[in-house]
Amino acid sequence: MKLTSIGYLGPKGTFTKLAVDATFNGEHKEAFKTIPECIDAVDKGEIDIGVVPLENAIEGTVQLTVDYLIHQVRIPVVGEIVVPIQQHLLVRSDIVQKESDIEEVHSHSHAIAQCHQYLHQNLHNAKIAFTSSTGKAAEIVSNSDQPIAAIGNRAAASEYGLEIMKENIHDYPNNHTRFLVLSHQPEKVKIKSEAKGDKTTLLITLPSDQAGALHQILSAFAWRKLNLSKIESRPTKTGLGNYFFIIDVNQAYDDVLLPGVKAELEALGCQVTILGSYSVYDIL
Numbered sequence: 001m002k003l004t005s006i007g008y009l010g011p012k013g014t015f016t017k018l019a020v021d022a023t024f025n026g027e028h029k030e031a032f033k034t035i036p037e038c039i040d041a042v043d044k045g046e047i048d049i050g051v052v053p054l055e056n057a058i059e060g061t062v063q064l065t066v067d068y069l070i071h072q073v074r075i076p077v078v079g080e081i082v083v084p085i086q087q088h089l090l091v092r093s094d095i096v097q098k099e100s101d102i103e104e105v106h107s108h109s110h111a112i113a114q115c116h117q118y119l120h121q122n123l124h125n126a127k128i129a130f131t132s133s134t135g136k137a138a139e140i141v142s143n144s145d146q147p148i149a150a151i152g153n154r155a156a157a158s159e160y161g162l163e164i165m166k167e168n169i170h171d172y173p174n175n176h177t178r179f180l181v182l183s184h185q186p187e188k189v190k191i192k193s194e195a196k197g198d199k200t201t202l203l204i205t206l207p208s209d210q211a212g213a214l215h216q217i218l219s220a221f222a223w224r225k226l227n228l229s230k231i232e233s234r235p236t237k238t239g240l241g242n243y244f245f246i247i248d249v250n251q252a253y254d255d256v257l258l259p260g261v262k263a264e265l266e267a268l269g270c271q272v273t274i275l276g277s278y279s280v281y282d283i284l
């Protein structure tokens with residue numbers, strides 16, 4: 001039998017790989033250089049499932065993921081994985097002995113943002129170099145003989161033979177990232193842990209500039225007592241002031257309440273697309 005293939009933002013040692021390893025057993029896992037490359041591969045059927053970062057507790061939405069899913073490629077969201085994020089400062093111990101030796105810090109923009117205060121206070125003079133992922137940053141540091149450091153996780157340190165010079169350098173505790181599981185073949189998504197709940201994500205376009213439109217949208221959820229966990233606006237990219245609303249509801253798409261919301265919003269002139277109805281998995 002052909003193994004299910006799962007794509008992730010690579011290389012090895014990324015947080016996305018941690019999310020994949022914690023939720024999927026033994027399947028074929030394939031690293032992609034960028035989030036769009038991973039999403040495209042799912043859409044073209046080159047892989048069965050893609051896992052991409054969506055939102056971090058400190059830095060907020062991974063806009064590349066949201067915009068790519070709205071504007072370029074529509075793939076159903078079939079799961080969400082929530083992973084605790086601990087950022088460490090990784091170095092080659094044969095080259096860097098103390099923080100003040102470090103001339104450059106490499107990492108993914110979201111990881112850099114999660115450690116701003118630390119960098120500001122401790123590595124003020126080091127240059128920042130943005131990489132496609134934290135795993136890539138660790139790989140670069142391991143291949144360099146320059147006094148540079150990466151920000152990444154413990155798995156990256158062991159994967160690339162780096163030393164953790166300073167642990168937990170993220171600026172706030174309780175750091176978590178949500179990852180989306182994307183697939184056109186939901187029957188292939190077999191997650192090994194127990195789901196902690198369900199969500200539905202809707203993409204809503206307001207009719208035109210109309211007073212009270214957002215209030216009317218929210219009231220369609222409110223009077224049905226539907227609990228929302230996120231509301232976000234993203235540009236439609238058609239002109240200044242034109243926005244989509246992306247709304248997460250804390251329940252699966254049912255037969256009554258959410259179809260009712262959809263019909264009510266469409267009657268108000270909104271366009272409503274269901275981006276997914278899916279289970280949520282917490283990795284501890």
Ligand SMILES: O=C(O)C(=O)C[C@]1(C(=O)O)C=C[C@@H](O)C=C1
Pocket residue numbers: 009013014015016017053056062085108110111132133134135177
């Ligand atoms: O670079 C990685 O390790 C990723 O998996 C990407 C990513 C992100 O895009 O938010 C994932 C989790 C962390 O928040 C930092 C980086």
